[in-house]
Amino acid sequence: MNSTFSIRCQYGMRSLLMIGLAVYIITLHRTSALHYYLAPHMQKLLLLCPVPLIFIALAMAWHVIVGSRGGEDVCDCEHPLPQSWFKKTLLYGMLLIPLLFGSLLPNQALGSDMAAKKGMSFTYPNPDIRRKTDIQTTNTPAASLLSTPSFTPTSLPLKGKWSQEALDKLFVPPDEYNVEFAELAKRLYQQPIIQIHPEIFSETIGAIELYKHAFQGKKVQVTGFVYKDDNLPGKGLFAVGRFLVMCCTADAMPFGIIVQSQNPPSFDKDTWVTIEGTLHATQKDNAPVLEIRSDKITTVKQPESPYVYTQADSVATYDRLNTAH
Secondary structure (H helix, E strand, O other), rough: OHHHHHHHHHHHHHHHHHHHHHOOOOHHHHHHHHHHHHHHHHHHHHHHHHHHHHHHHHHHHHHHHOOOOOOOOOOOOOOOOOOHHHHHHHHHHHHHHHHHHHHOOOOOOHHHHHHHHHOOEOOOOOHHHHHHHHHHHHHHHHHHHHHHHHHHHOOOHHOOOHHHHHHHHHHOOOOOOHHHHHHHHHHHHHOOOEOOOOHHHHHHHHHHOOOOOOEEEEEEEEEEEEEEEOOOOOEEEEEEEEEEOOEEEEHHHEEEEEEOOOOOOOOOOOOOOEEEEEEEEEEOOOOOEEEEEEEEEEEEOOOOHHHHHHHHOHHHHHHHHHHOO
């Protein structure tokens, strides 16, 4: 049985922990740091927590003030307060230690070190899309695709305008699940310079990768952090990458595009750069991947939101972005 003093101390600790969690969430929101940890849709859910946490803290504080009679637990539930110091340390430490680390350590984006641990992917990070891409590439050899008139630069229509019929023939979805990628590819292909927007970063990479041979030689511009890998074949090669976050940074997946530069980059890893160059299909570990042969590399500031997220409708998002610009 806990003493009255022990019960009050434990409820006081719980009250402080609840207030600490509420304040920490509010602080992350006010300092615009929530994006370092959660995807936007999860941030909205988390921001609903401070109010109930404060009410719980006030209820715990009331128990501290009122106390109990004869050392009995305040509530009649079947989960009594821990009695041994080991259980108390374990229970409250699970909340206190993460709260302290979160409060004391700086808020910063994941970078090359975490990408190396997780393994940088140079293909669209979706197993189903990778499988479908491999099937399409296997069924239609690269040589035949590149020799087809519709895939050669000389087949470009006058003034660079494509009819809907020509685009439909060029970008045929391999199945119903890739219709969205095919529609996005049609829009991307008509641009003189393909802007890989962070809002649809993964979807743009997926669409280009699905039709990588059609996009051979197309101009592209992309922004990301520098990732250097000794396993990349050849000199002057590095990667420009981003982390794709589904729910939180625990499930963040690093992926990017190999960049070939005539001059080896002098900037350090994790430097944020904008790459302008041409797209090419290459091989890494006997697998087809995309490569950008850079024409221009510009260092930029880390964007306010360094991660990228999935979009329910990438085509609609692309149209909205183009209208806004």
